[in-house]
Structures are given as structure tokens and as C-alpha cells.
Amino acid sequence: MFVEEFKKELVEDIVPFWEGLKDDENGGFYGYLSYDLKLDKKAEKGCILNSRITWFFANAYLRLKDEKLLECAKHGYEFMKEKCFDKDFGGVYWSLDYKGNPLDTTKHTYNQAFAIYALCAYFEASGDKEALEKAYELFFTIEEKCTDEYGYLEAFTYDFKPESNEKLSENGVMAEKTMNTLLHVLEAYTQLYRLTKDERVKKCLVRILDILKAHVYNPSLKRQEVFFDKTYNSIIDLHSYGHDIETAWLVDRTLEVLDEESLTKEISPITVALANQTLNVAFDGNSFANECENGIVNTHRVWWVQAEAVVGFINAWQKTGEDKFLEAAKAQWKFIKTYLVDKREGSEWYWEVDEYGRPFEDRPIVEPWKCPYHNGRMCFEIMDRLEN
Numbered sequence: 001m002f003v004e005e006f007k008k009e010l011v012e013d014i015v016p017f018w019e020g021l022k023d024d025e026n027g028g029f030y031g032y033l034s035y036d037l038k039l040d041k042k043a044e045k046g047c048i049l050n051s052r053i054t055w056f057f058a059n060a061y062l063r064l065k066d067e068k069l070l071e072c073a074k075h076g077y078e079f080m081k082e083k084c085f086d087k088d089f090g091g092v093y094w095s096l097d098y099k100g101n102p103l104d105t106t107k108h109t110y111n112q113a114f115a116i117y118a119l120c121a122y123f124e125a126s127g128d129k130e131a132l133e134k135a136y137e138l139f140f141t142i143e144e145k146c147t148d149e150y151g152y153l154e155a156f157t158y159d160f161k162p163e164s165n166e167k168l169s170e171n172g173v174m175a176e177k178t179m180n181t182l183l184h185v186l187e188a189y190t191q192l193y194r195l196t197k198d199e200r201v202k203k204c205l206v207r208i209l210d211i212l213k214a215h216v217y218n219p220s221l222k223r224q225e226v227f228f229d230k231t232y233n234s235i236i237d238l239h240s241y242g243h244d245i246e247t248a249w250l251v252d253r254t255l256e257v258l259d260e261e262s263l264t265k266e267i268s269p270i271t272v273a274l275a276n277q278t279l280n281v282a283f284d285g286n287s288f289a290n291e292c293e294n295g296i297v298n299t300h301r302v303w304w305v306q307a308e309a310v311v312g313f314i315n316a317w318q319k320t321g322e323d324k325f326l327e328a329a330k331a332q333w334k335f336i337k338t339y340l341v342d343k344r345e346g347s348e349w350y351w352e353v354d355e356y357g358r359p360f361e362d363r364p365i366v367e368p369w370k371c372p373y374h375n376g377r378m379c380f381e382i383m384d385r386l387e388n
Contacts, residue, residue, distance in 0.1 A: 002330070002333075002382075002386065003382060003383060003386045003387050005333070005337070006333075006378070006379045006382040006383060007379065007383055007387075009337070009341070009375075009379055010060070010064075010376065010379035010380075010383075011064070013341065013348065014348060014372050014375060014376050014379065015060055015064075015069070017346075017347070017348040017372075018053060018056065018057070018072075018348075018372050019068075019072060020346075021033070021053070021366065022072060022075060023041070023098075026098055026099050026100055027075070027078065027079040027082070027083060027100050028045050028050045028075075028076065028079035028080075028083065028096075028100065029045070029049065029050055029053050029076065029079075030043065030045075030098075030366070031043040031044050031045040031046060031049060031098070031366070031367065031368060032044075032364060032366055032367050033364060033365045033366035033367075034364050034365070035359075035361050035362070035363060035364055035365060037344065037346050037347055037365065041098060042097075042098045043098060043367075044095045044096065044097060044098070044103050044104075044368065045095060045096045045097070045098060045100070045368075046094070046095045046367075046368025046369070047080070047084040047092050047093050047094060047095060047096065047111055047115070048094075048110070048111055048114050048368060048369070048371075049366075049367075049368045049369070049370075049371050050076055050079055050080060050084060051076075051080060051084070051092075051111075051114040051115045051117065051118040052114060052118065052371040052372065052373035053072075053076050053371060053372060053373075054073055054076030054077055054079075054080060054118040054121070054122060055114075055117050055118040055121045055122075055373060056371070056372040056373060056376045056377075057069050057070070057072040057073035057076060058070075058073040058118070058121035058122045058124065058125040058126070059121055059125070059376070059377070059380055060073075060376065060380075061073055061125045062121075062124065062125050063380060063383060063384075070125055070126060073121075073122055073125055073126070074122075074126065076118070076122075077118075077119070077122045077126075077128075077131060079100065080092075080115065080118065080119070080134075081130075081134065082100070083096055083100035083101075084096065084115065085134070086102075086105070086107070086158060089107075089158055089159045089160065090137070090141050090145075090160075091107040091112055091138065091141050091145075091156075091160070092107070092111050092112055092115045092138065093105050093106070093107070093111075093158075094106040094107075094108060094111060094167070095368065102158075105157070105158035106155060106156065106157070106158070106163070106167065107155075107156040107157070107158060107160055108154060108155050108156070108167055108168070108181075109142055109146040109152055109153065109154045109155075109156075109181050109185065110154065110167075110168055110180065110181045110184055110185075112138045112141060112142050112146070113142070113181070113184045113185045113187070113188040113189075114184060114188065115134075115135075115138055116135045116138050116139060116188035116189070116191070116192060117184075117187060117188040117191055119131045119132065119134050119135035119138070120132070120135050120188070120191040120192055120194075120195055121191070123135065123195065124195060132195070132196075135192055136192075139189070139192060139201065142185065143204065145160045146160075148230070150177075150211075150230060150231050150232060151177060151182065151207075151208075151211045151215075151232060152177065152181060152182055152185055152208075153176070153177070154168055154175075154176070154177060154178065154181050155167060155168070165178070168180055168181055169227065170227075171226075171227070171236055171238055171293055172236075173227050173235050173236050175226075175227035175228055175229075175235060176228065176229050176230045177227075177228040177229070177230065177232060178226065178227055178228065179216050179224050179225060179226050179227075179228075179240070179243060179247075180226070180240075180243060182208060182211060182212065182216065183243065183246070183247055183250065185208060186205065186208045186209070186212075186250065186251070186254055187250050187254075189201050189204055189205050189208070190205065190250075190253060190254045190257050193205060193257060193258070194257045202258065205254060205258060206258075206263065209251070209254070209263065209267055211232065212224075212247075212251070212267075212270075213266070213267060213270065214232075215228070215232035216228075216232070217270050217274075218234075219273075221239070222273045222274070222276070222277040223239045223244055223274070223277060224240070224243065224244055224247060224274070225238075226238045226239075226240050226243070236293070237293065237294050237295075238291060238292070238293045238294075239281075239291060239292040239293075240291045241278050241281070241282035241288060241289055241290060241291055241292070241305065242288070242290065242291070242302065242304060242305030242308055242309070244274045244277070244278050244282075245274065245275065245278045245282075245288070245305075245308050245309050245312035245313070246308040246311075246312060247271070247274060248271040248272075248274040248275045248278075248312045248315065248316065249271070249308075249311050249312045249315035249316075249381075251267060251270070251271050252268070252271050252315055252319065255267060255268060271316075271319075272316065272319065272320060275312055275313070275315070275316035275325065276316075278309075278312070279313070279316075279324065279325065279328055282309075283309070283328055283332070284355070285331060286331055286332075286334070286335050287301050287306060287309075287331075287332060287335040287339075287355065288301065288305050288306055288309040288332060289301070289355070290302050290305055290352075299354065299355045300352045300353075300354060300355075300360070301335070301339070301340065301352060301353045301354065301355060301357075302351070302352045303340055303349045303350060303351055303352060303370070303374065303375065304373075304374035304375075306332060306335065306336050306340055307336070307374040307375045307377070307378040308374060308378070309328075309329075309332050310329050310332050310333055310336070310378050310382070311377070311378050311381045311382070313325045313326070313328045313329035313332065314326070314329045314381070314382060314385060314386070315381075315385075317329065318385065335357070336349075338357065339353050339357030339359075340353060340357075342359075342365065347365055348365055348366075348372075348375075349365075349375055350363065350365070351363030351364065351365070351370055
């Protein structure tokens with residue numbers, strides 16, 4: 001029954017909603033739906049949003065084998081290929097106008113990573129080798145233009161000159177490097193390596209895991225640091241609960257794909273510690289708080305954080321055998337289906353609610369960051385892990 005509920009949420013709610021965002025006139029997917037469910041067909045189209053939607057439909061097809069899902073993935077892929085890529089300087093733009101013209105020409109490492117993630121998924125679903133070639137193109141772009149001796153640089157102009165990192169900086173700081181970007185480069189490269197077993201990609205994955213262990217993970221606080229200067233010195237006292245539980249299972253996935261016993265033995269204790277710590281400090285028995293800055297907890301319940309908590313807790317339960325994680329995942333899912341899933345016709349999930357489940361009406365249902373990547377992936381993961 002537990003698994004069937006996730007499949008039902010995927011098939012009856014998430015998939016139909018995002019199918020309805022398909023822009024058949026200008027390509028890609030519409031970029032904005034307000035809280036009161038007004039669709040803005042002329043809103044900007046975030047390249048991250050379109051990458052994530054393409055990834056979602058490719059993965060939905062891989063599990064449900066419905067041809068219309070592959071058509072939606074192809075629709076997204078064609079838009080990425082024709083509009084999101086910069087044919088002159090390489091890489092993927094930050095955003096486009098509603099017609100598909102470049103709007104924000106920033107080249108961000110985070111954005112390149114999500115394009116790789118989407119292209120790998122589309123290749124796996126369709127067998128189109130051009131998509132894998134495009135993924136490699138972005139892999140080499142990141143490695144040649146977005147790295148330094150310490151790790152991964154982040155924000156660049158259209159022609160890959162460094163610029164300030166407003167897009168991935170929050171909480172009043174300007175970070176040269178972030179845990180968030182590093183995590184999603186890891187995620188993208190993991191998928192590329194899973195499909196290709198390319199030693200060049202493996203070398204980069206090992207490097208990222210080394211950075212995570214040496215600089216990002218704080219063993220005394222059992223958390224990850226979030227924002228850094230150039231040499232990975234933390235610049236703020238911030239505990240991002242959602243990123244920590246997401247990291248716990250994503251890093252375990254990387255270790256599984258790499259299948260290196262010594263590396264697993266070295267890194268795996270970190271993921272157990274992250275899962276335990278977030279269970280202890282972020283989970284109240286029903287749902288998952290957002291973050292803690294300078295000792296002050298933000299108690300908002302954000303859609304993606306809640307979804308990642310379900311996957312992270314199920315992963316920790318499967319890894320440790322400790323039922324406390326399974327019970328937390330079940331409670332978390334109950335909160336999601338009761339409060340975060342928007343029951344209004346023509347909607348999907350709220351962006352965020354308070355700890356009592358009341359939605360914030362200033363948050364849209366769709367915008368460049370609000371996508372089916374987290375909640376769709378939650379459904380995929382639970383189906384994959386528990387269906388058989």
C-alpha cells in the first residue's frame with residue numbers, strides 16, 4: 001500500500017500537471033504558474049526548470065513505459081538542444097524568454113550539471129546518442145572552464161569569465177563556492193559514469209568525494225557547511241537540513257555506482273551521520289524543518305525538503321536496518337499528502353507551508369526553481385526501492 005500511494009501520486013497528480021505545462025507553440029515548458037493558478041505564458045523559461053522537467057519525463061517513461069512520457073521528454077530535449085545551449089561559446093544559459101531567446105546569459109556550473117543529468121536520462125530513455133554526446137560536451141566544459149586547484153567554481157559570464165555568485169548565494173552572504181553546486185555536479189557525474197563507466201568521470205567523482213569529506217562535511221557538528229570562500233572555508237553558521245538528508249542518499253548512490261570498497265568504507269559513515277543528525281534536529285515527528293542559521297531554526301516546510309526527507313529516511317532504513325528511519329519516512333509522507341499536495345484542480349504541490357500545514361500564498365506553484373525533480377524523484381525512488 002505504501003508504494004502504491006507514491007505511484008498513484010506520480011501517475012494521477014504529478015505527471016498530468018506537468019504535461020499541462022508543455023508549450024507547443026514556442027517549445028519547452030511554461031515557466032510560471034501563480035499561487036492562484038494563473039498561467040503566465042510569457043514568463044521566462046529557466047534552463048534549470050526545463051532540464052529538470054526533461055529529466056522527469058525521461059525517468060517517468062523508464063518506469064511507466066508510456067510513450068506519451070517519452071514524447072514529453074523529447075519535447076524538452078529538443079528545446080534544450082536548440083535553445084538552452086550557447087552554440088558560440090558552449091554551455092547552457094541560465095534562462096530564456098518565453099520564445100526561447102537568451103534572457104539571462106549567465107553560465108553557472110549548477111546549471112551545466114542539471115543539463116548533464118537531463119541529457120543522461122533522455123539518452124537512457126530514448127537511446128539517442130546525440131544526447132550523450134551533449135552531456136559529454138558539458139562535462140568537458142565544466143572540467144575545463146569551471147574548476148580550479150581547490151574544486152569547482154560557479155558563476156560565469158556568457159563567455160566564461162568569472163562573475164559574482166548571486167544565483168547560488170543566500171542568507172546575506174556572497175559565496176565563491178557552495179555545497180549545493182558541488183552536490184549536483186556529483187549527482188550529474190554519477191549518472192554519466194553509471195551509463196558509460198568512463199574513467200575520466202570516475203576520477204572527477206573521487207575528487208568531489210574527497211572535497212566533501214575534507215572541506216564540506218563538519219565532523220564535530222555532523223553536518224555539511226553550506227557557503228564557502230575560494231578555498232572552501234565556511235563563511236556562515238548555517239545548517240541546511242534538506243541538503244543534508246538529500247546528500248546522505250545521493251552520496252550513497254554515488255558509492256554504489258562507483259563500487260569501490262575502500263571508498264565506501266571511507267565515506268559511508270558520513271551519510272549515516274547526516275541521516276541521524278537531521279532526524280534528531282530537523283524532524284519533529286511529522287515533518288522536516290528547513291534550516292538553522294546562527295542557532296535560529298526556520299520552521300517552514302518546503303516542498304523539496306519534505307520530498308528529499310522521505311527518500312533519505314528510506315535509504316537510511318535500508319542501509320542501517322533501523323526502523324526509526326522507516327517510521328520517520330511514513331510520517332513524513334503522511335504530512336506531504338495531507339498538507340503539501342495541493343488539492344485544488346489544476347495544481348500540484350505548494351511551494352511551502354508552515355509547520356502546521358498552512359500554505360504561504362506568496363509562493364507560486366511553478367517558477368524557475370519549482371519543478372517535478374524532487375517530488376517526482378521521490379516517487380521514482382520509493383517505487384524502485386520497495387516495489388519488488
